[in-house]
Amino acid sequence: MKDTPIVILNFKTYLESTGERALELASICQDVADETGVNMAVAPQHMDLHRVSEAVEIQVLAQHIDPVDAGGHTGSVLAECARDSGADGTLINHSEKRMQLADIEWVVSRMRELEMMSVVCTNNVMTTAAAAALGPDFVAVEPPELIGSGIPVSKAEPEVITGSVDAVKKVNPEVSVLCGAGISTGDDMKAAVDLGAEGVLLASGIILADSPRDALLDLVSKV
Numbered sequence: 001m002k003d004t005p006i007v008i009l010n011f012k013t014y015l016e017s018t019g020e021r022a023l024e025l026a027s028i029c030q031d032v033a034d035e036t037g038v039n040m041a042v043a044p045q046h047m048d049l050h051r052v053s054e055a056v057e058i059q060v061l062a063q064h065i066d067p068v069d070a071g072g073h074t075g076s077v078l079a080e081c082a083r084d085s086g087a088d089g090t091l092i093n094h095s096e097k098r099m100q101l102a103d104i105e106w107v108v109s110r111m112r113e114l115e116m117m118s119v120v121c122t123n124n125v126m127t128t129a130a131a132a133a134l135g136p137d138f139v140a141v142e143p144p145e146l147i148g149s150g151i152p153v154s155k156a157e158p159e160v161i162t163g164s165v166d167a168v169k170k171v172n173p174e175v176s177v178l179c180g181a182g183i184s185t186g187d188d189m190k191a192a193v194d195l196g197a198e199g200v201l202l203a204s205g206i207i208l209a210d211s212p213r214d215a216l217l218d219l220v221s222k223v
């Protein structure tokens with residue numbers, strides 16, 4: 001059983017969520033999860049996976065894993081290395097790190113073999129349906145033009161969420177649908193959940209807030 005609604009905070013490459021500040025932000029997420037009972041996960045940069053996963057009990061995800069087996073692949077991110085660094089799973093095909101379909105399938109399968117969580121990011125209803133056919137744990141639909149815009153997908157493009165939820169039900173009802181892009185407030189998250197999303201994937205609204213703790217508490221206050 002997946003514990004939803006879930007909030008996944010993607011640390012991206014913001015300085016505000018890098019290094020020591022990744023640790024601070026992950027601890028805040030842990031505190032908010034403990035205080036509110038809302039399931040939270042964090043996706044720090046690869047270099048921060050180990051220290052973050054040592055410091056918190058909430059789930060820690062990689063931002064990307066390469067479709068490679070162990071061996072001669074200099075510079076690639078190996079699934080087993082992410083796991084041994086403390087990752088419980090990974091984001092796959094984020095719009096800032098797009099992959100080919102066969103490679104997405106490869107990483108989803110490897111996550112399943114390693115009993116790790118897979119979150120495939122998509123950009124619209126059609127790609128959400130395609131991703132659901134691969135059987136990941138989650139798909140996260142994020143219209144790229146709204147990412148980092150402060151304009152929440154759950155208000156600007158509600159049909160992308162309802163359309164994704166409907167499509168995924170038909171293709172593979174075991175897959176949970178998340179949404180993201182421009183989400184930052186409790187109203188944004190409530191609107192997403194009311195539209196059928198089982199959680200949100202977000203970044204700038206929390207990471208760049210004056211008080212990430214207050215922003216997170218507000219985010220989960222209505223679900």
Ligand SMILES: O=C(CO)COP(=O)(O)O
Pocket residue numbers: 010094142146147148149150180181182183201202203204205
């Ligand atoms: O890309 C996103 C999360 O992975 C969304 O980013 P923002 O929350 O900054 O719009």
